[in-house]
Amino acid sequence: MGALVRRHHGTTPRTPRLLGSLLLVAAAGAFTLGAAPAARAAAPAPLDQVVPAPASVQPGGTPYTLTRATGVHVDHNAEVRRIGAYLTAILRPSTGYPVPLTDSGTGGIRLHLAKGDFGAEGYRLQSAADGVTLTASTPAGLFHGVQTLRQLLPASVERKTVQTGPWRIAGGTVEDRPRYAYRGAMLDVSRHFFTVAQVERYIDQLALYKINELHLHLSDDQGWRIAVDSWPRLATHGGSTEVGGGKGGYYTKAQYQQIVRYAASRYLEVVPEIDMPGHTNAALSSYARLNCDGVAPPLYTGTQVGFSSLCVPKKVTYDFADDVIRELAALTPGRYLHIGGDEAHSTSHADYVAFMDRVQPIVARYGKTVIGWHQLTGAHPAEGALAQYWGLDGTSATEKAQVAEAARNGTGLILSPADRVYLDMKYTKSTKPGTTWAGTVEVQRSYDWNPGAYLAGAPASAVKGVEAPLWSETLKTSADIEYMAFPRLPGAAELGWSPAATHDWTTYRRRLAAQAPRWDALGIAYYKSPQVPWPNG
Numbered sequence: 291m292g293a294l295v296r297r298h299h300g301t302t303p304r305t306p307r308l309l310g311s312l313l314l315v316a317a318a319g320a321f322t323l324g325a326a327p328a329a330r331a332a333a334p335a336p337l338d339q340v341v342p343a344p345a346s347v348q349p350g351g352t353p354y355t356l357t358r359a360t361g362v363h364v365d366h367n368a369e370v371r372r373i374g375a376y377l378t379a380i381l382r383p384s385t386g387y388p389v390p391l392t393d394s395g396t397g398g399i400r401l402h403l404a405k406g407d408f409g410a411e412g413y414r415l416q417s418a419a420d421g422v423t424l425t426a427s428t429p430a431g432l433f434h435g436v437q438t439l440r441q442l443l444p445a446s447v448e449r450k451t452v453q454t455g456p457w458r459i460a461g462g463t464v465e466d467r468p469r470y471a472y473r474g475a476m477l478d479v480s481r482h483f484f485t486v487a488q489v490e491r492y493i494d495q496l497a498l499y500k501i502n503e504l505h506l507h508l509s510d511d512q513g514w515r516i517a518v519d520s521w522p523r524l525a526t527h528g529g530s531t532e533v534g535g536g537k538g539g540y541y542t543k544a545q546y547q548q549i550v551r552y553a554a555s556r557y558l559e560v561v562p563e564i565d566m567p568g569h570t571n572a573a574l575s576s577y578a579r580l581n582c583d584g585v586a587p588p589l590y591t592g593t594q595v596g597f598s599s600l601c602v603p604k605k606v607t608y609d610f611a612d613d614v615i616r617e618l619a620a621l622t623p624g625r626y627l628h629i630g631g632d633e634a635h636s637t638s639h640a641d642y643v644a645f646m647d648r649v650q651p652i653v654a655r656y657g658k659t660v661i662g663w664h665q666l667t668g669a670h671p672a673e674g675a676l677a678q679y680w681g682l683d684g685t686s687a688t689e690k691a692q693v694a695e696a697a698r699n700g701t702g703l704i705l706s707p708a709d710r711v712y713l714d715m716k717y718t719k720s721t722k723p724g725t726t727w728a729g730t731v732e733v734q735r736s737y738d739w740n741p742g743a744y745l746a747g748a749p750a751s752a753v754k755g756v757e758a759p760l761w762s763e764t765l766k767t768s769a770d771i772e773y774m775a776f777p778r779l780p781g782a783a784e785l786g787w788s789p790a791a792t793h794d795w796t797t798y799r800r801r802l803a804a805q806a807p808r809w810d811a812l813g814i815a816y817y818k819s820p821q822v823p824w825p826n827g
Contacts (some may be wrong), residue, residue, distance in 0.1 A: 334458040337417075340441040341780045341801050342500060342787035344466040345412075351461030352419035356443075358387050363395040365403055369429040372555070374401050377436050386452035397421040399439070401432050411502070411557075412467025415439065417459045430557045431467075434500050438464060441498075445807035470741070472676075472704055472755025473786030474503035474561070475779065477771070478714075478762040480510035480572075481593070482532050483539035488768050490552050495775070495814065497556035499783035504553050505561040505628060505757060508618075511571035511590045511598055515540045516562070520613040521577065528572035528589075533763050535591045546621055554623070561661065562618050565630030566611065567637050567645045571598040579606050593763045596635030602645045611649050619656035627653050632663035632680070643669040650675065661704070664689075667696035676754060678704040679745060680712070682728055694747030702754040705741045711782045713760040713774045717817055723764035724774060733802070733819045737781035738795050758782035769815040776809060776816035777802055799823065 338347040362381075364374040371391070377399070378389045400423045408414070413426040413435035424435040442460060446453040475496050477489065484492075493504060508515045514528030517540060529540030541549070550560045570580075571590045578586035582601040590598075600607045619627060629649055634642050646662070646669035653660045653672075660666075660675040667677050679693055697703050708728035709715065715731040716724035742750040758779055765771055780802060785793075803823045809816050818824055 334460040335442050335444075335804070337415075337442065337460050337462050337464055339801055339804055340438050341798075341805060342784035343789075343792040343798070343801070344438065344464045345789050345792075346465040347462065348465075349460060349462035351417070353458045353461050354417050354419060354422050356381070356385060356387065356455070356457035356459075359398075360387060361390045361392055361395050361398040363392050363398055363400045365401065366393050367403060367429075370401050370403060370432060373429060373432050373436060376433075376555075377401075377439070380440060380447065383450045384447045384453045385455065385457055400424065401436075403427065403429070403432070409467045410471070411500075412465075413438075415464040415466075417442075417461050417463075419461070422459055430502075433497075433557045435466070437498055437500055438466065441805075441808070445811050448808055448811035468500070468787045469789055470753070470755035470786045472503055472757070473501050473783060474505050474704065474755060474757030475501050475775075475782070476505035476507060476563075476706075476757055476759035478507040478510070478760060479515050480507050480513045480532075481762040482536070482766050483513060483515060483529075484762075484768075484771075485539070486541070486545050486548055488771070489549050491768055492771060492775075493549075493553050493556050493558060495772070495812075496558060496779070496783075499780050500787050501779075501783055502558055503561055503626075503755075503757065504558045505563060505759070506549075507563045507565070507759075507761075509564050509572060510569045511595070512592075513538045513540075514572040514576065516546055516618065517542050518614055518617050519543075520617065521610065523576040524573055524614075528576040531589050531591055533591055533593060536766075543617075543621055550622060550624075559624040559626070560622060561624060561626045561628055562622055563628035563630055563661075564614055564618065565632070566649065567600040567602060567607075567642065568596060568598055568632070568634035569630060570600050573610070574598060574600070577610075580604075580610060596633045599634060599636040599641075600645070602637065602641035607645075608648055608652070612652050615649075615652050615658075616656050619653075619658050622658070625659050626661050626676070627656075627658035628661040628678075629653060629666075630663060631666045631669075634665070639668070646670065664693050664703075667693045667701060671696055671701045673700070674702075676702040676704055678706055678757065680706045680708050680759070682707065682709045690745060691747060694745055697745070697748035697752035701752070703745065703748060703752050704755050704757050705744055705753060706757045706759050707739070707744065710736055710739055711756065711758040711778070711785075713758050713778055713782075714763070714765065717819060721817065723770050725761075725764060731778070733777055733781065733821050734795055734799070736778040737785070737798060739785075740790060740793065741785055742790060756782055756786040772815040773817055776814055777805070777819060777822060780805060 334353045362374045364370045374391050381389045402425045408427040411430045413431040416423045426432045513532050514524045517525045525540040530538050532538040553560050575589050650660050650672040660672050664677045664679040799822050
């Protein structure tokens with residue numbers, strides 16, 4: 291899972307896609323042969339230029355131009371008004387326009403809830419000369435539509451100082467909804483600790499690409515990162531270090547709740563993970579009685595895995611698990627609680643099965659659905675549980691078959707193949723930071739696979755989504771996070787959101803390249819992969 295001796299492949303057939311032809315149609319309408327450079331600069335981005343690729347695009351009609359008279363008009367609904375305020379906070383600094391937020395009005399930008407075939411997160415964007423209307427059946431759908439609207443405006447809209455327009459949105463209609471309900475990103479705050487502000491910055495970046503699940507890896511051998519009232523030394527002692535021996539850190543309950551609220555404001559659900567029964571040295575060091583021999587090991591600051599285990603036969607182990615899960619569940623309004631379960635090399639198979647059989651019902655008792663790494667399928671996954679698959683191309687056929695059998699028997703799958711979407715893998719042998727235990731993963735390899743057909747023997751219906759984990763053994767700063775996540779994260783987001791028929795590397799790489807000026811405007815550090823035709827070389 292998150293260290294140096296762990297955790298794919300299969301080239302997906304490329305299907306012809308409408309987006310490439312639409313791009314040409316839109317471009318033909320936008321760029322007249324022989325047009326002056328100034329006119330070309332003013333042309334709006336085609337409606338299909340965004341990432342993730344929309345489900346349906348119908349370009350046509352006159353673009354809408356934001357002016358000093360533009361307002362954002364919202365339904366008389368507190369949540370819709372909050373989304374409208376989020377949008378005006380983006381538009382005002384860069385345009386210099388007042389962009390009033392009103393409950394009524396004509397023209398401008400309208401955010402509207404209505405019944406329709408949008409699903410839980412879909413939306414419709416309609417743009418014409420007299421305004422732009424975003425319609426959805428839920429606030430989440432409106433929020434995702436706002437992300438599309440952002441990407442259709444010039445990248446300079448993201449800057450915090452007044453920029454030169456024009457601010458134009460191409461005419462036409464986008465109809466959009468996600469392929470998968472679960473579209474996740476994981477941040478390991480255990481190997482290196484990241485502050486609330488750093489996590490919130492990453493949340494904003496995830497939201498731009500319609501990610502809706504933030505998996506926080508809160509405990510591991512190197513650090514325990516969440517306060518637990520009934521076991522206070524977990525945080526104060528277990529959280530006092532990190533890889534390399536830094537000072538570590540932990541979230542108070544109030545700080546964790548701040549992250550949860552901030553994520554919710556961007557329509558991300560927080561999935562907390564307490565890794566068990568392995569990856570537990572920080573806990574074992576904090577409380578001697580959790581060890582079978584009653585002796586607390588020293589804190590650990592290295593990067594090896596598989597050496598630690600909770601003492602499965604001891605009653606105190608389940609008192610500990612119950613207390614931690616109860617307190618964490620009370621802080622977490624989301625549906626899921628991740629119990630880890632990978633790389634438990636120091637736990638016998640019989641003990642592993644016994645442990646999972648006792649801990650999964652605890653999660654259910656506190657109202658949460660279990661997620662575990664795919665080794666959970668070697669035990670008895672609870673009804674409704676999700677297994678997160680992180681295997682490689684080289685993962686044994688027996689292990690893959692075990693996961694596929696569980697999927698056929700009703701266990702849902704989240705796909706996180708390490709040699710595809712582990713964002714901490716180096717792009718090439720020479721790039722830094724990152725690790726290479728799963729190989730090197732360039733941008734095309736990260737993007738060019740099909741979740742629905744990835745794991746042989748697993749029905750496509752068992753795949754509930756995709757998650758891009760980011761392990762932090764070598765990451766210390768937000769710049770490190772961004773360099774490893776960008777440009778691969780948007781591809782993982784597209785695999786989770788966009789219809790399979792839109793999947794095409796040739797056209798995706800051009801849409802991805804067009805994101806670079808936006809990342810520059812947002813101050814996002816990123817890797818300039820030679821596989822992507824970046825603007826200006």
